[in-house]
Amino acid sequence: MAKRKIAVVGAGLIGLSTAVYIVESIPTCSVTVISDKFTPNTTSDVAAGMLIPHTYRGIPIHQQKQWFRETFDYLFEINNSSEASDAGIHLVSGWQIFKTIPDEVLPFWSDVVLGFRSMTEEELKKFPQHRFGQAFTTLKCDCPSYLLWMEKRLKGNGSQVYARRIEDLWELHSKYDIVVNCSGIGSRELMGDLEIYPVRGQVLKVNAPWVNHFIRDGDGLTYIYPGIHNVTLGGTRQKDNWTLSPDPRSSKDIFDRCCALEPSLERAQDIKVRVGLRPSRLAVRLQKEILVRDGKKLPVVHNYGHGSGGFSVHRGTAKAAVQLVGECIAALEGSSSKAKL
């Protein structure tokens, strides 16, 4: 059986985690990651990295729950190993709070995170503007550490990693048997996919080591997420806004909103502003496509469009993408054995 050559386009969270899963589950192929940007310069580096799912309106809930569970279980295992600090994975406990009682008192992911329960009246006294809350423990990634850890694992396994911008996936036809497209918001231009759009997110990364519980307003706009090296304060969700430069007014607004929830943040130091464009889509595109030119074929597997929830589901979607890669390999084996007959 020929050793199949697979190119993964994109070195953000989705490209690297898909490449890692291919290497782990299909050892008979060689993997090359090709990307114009790497950590610390990807959208994935800007993220808070919290495992709190966002709902994709175009995907059945049972599917999203499975992706979340697979991701949670995978990272929990890393968290319980000696790799945890290198990979930047840790547990974090805290509260999601609501000004009015939400429709969904028990979200679909409540039995995946640890110790999910309603907040007590005593706990709610910390948030006098809020009437209801949920307490739980989840996982968080320190995003640059996690990306670097995956990149090192790939290189350690003999995979190649190249910096290059791809204008057209067909450029890869002569060297690779299969292409896996994990180019995030880049797919709008690369694939001409107008279903993917940016949702601009501005966050502050601050030094406030005394803050160690997360706080998330149920409206999803204001959050305080303590991490290994800093605390992420959020945020903004600006649909169809491509501006990557920070907006000082948004920074002040974010800071004020977060201080209203956690007044001790007034003393936060070393405030850095980061902006990222969430690669948003009604549904993650997990699909096979065969590109055909001049009678020649190039199988492509798409895995992009994770919007606000990439960290929460990445291992599950990597597994689904690798299943599709396996189907492409089986089809190639089938056509090469027919050719020999």
Ligand SMILES: Cc1cc2nc3c(=O)[nH]c(=O)nc-3n(C[C@H](O)[C@H](O)[C@H](O)COP(=O)(O)OP(=O)(O)OC[C@H]3O[C@@H](n4cnc5c(N)ncnc54)[C@H](O)[C@@H]3O)c2cc1C
């Ligand atoms: C402010 C903010 C906070 C967030 N917080 C969380 C959170 O707490 N939890 C959570 O689950 N999710 C969160 N997210 C969402 C998460 O960041 C995304 O879902 C995830 O990072 C998407 O990963 P990606 O690999 O698809 O995209 P990217 O990280 O953008 O990676 C895409 C890669 O493709 C490459 N590429 C693109 N086009 C080309 C091309 N033509 N040629 C070569 N390479 C190309 C890019 O250079 C890049 O390496 C947050 C997002 C933002 C912006």
Ligand SMILES: O=C(O)CCC(=O)C(=O)O
């Ligand atoms: O929504 C959250 O609480 C996590 C952060 C996030 O996913 C985002 O800002 O997109």
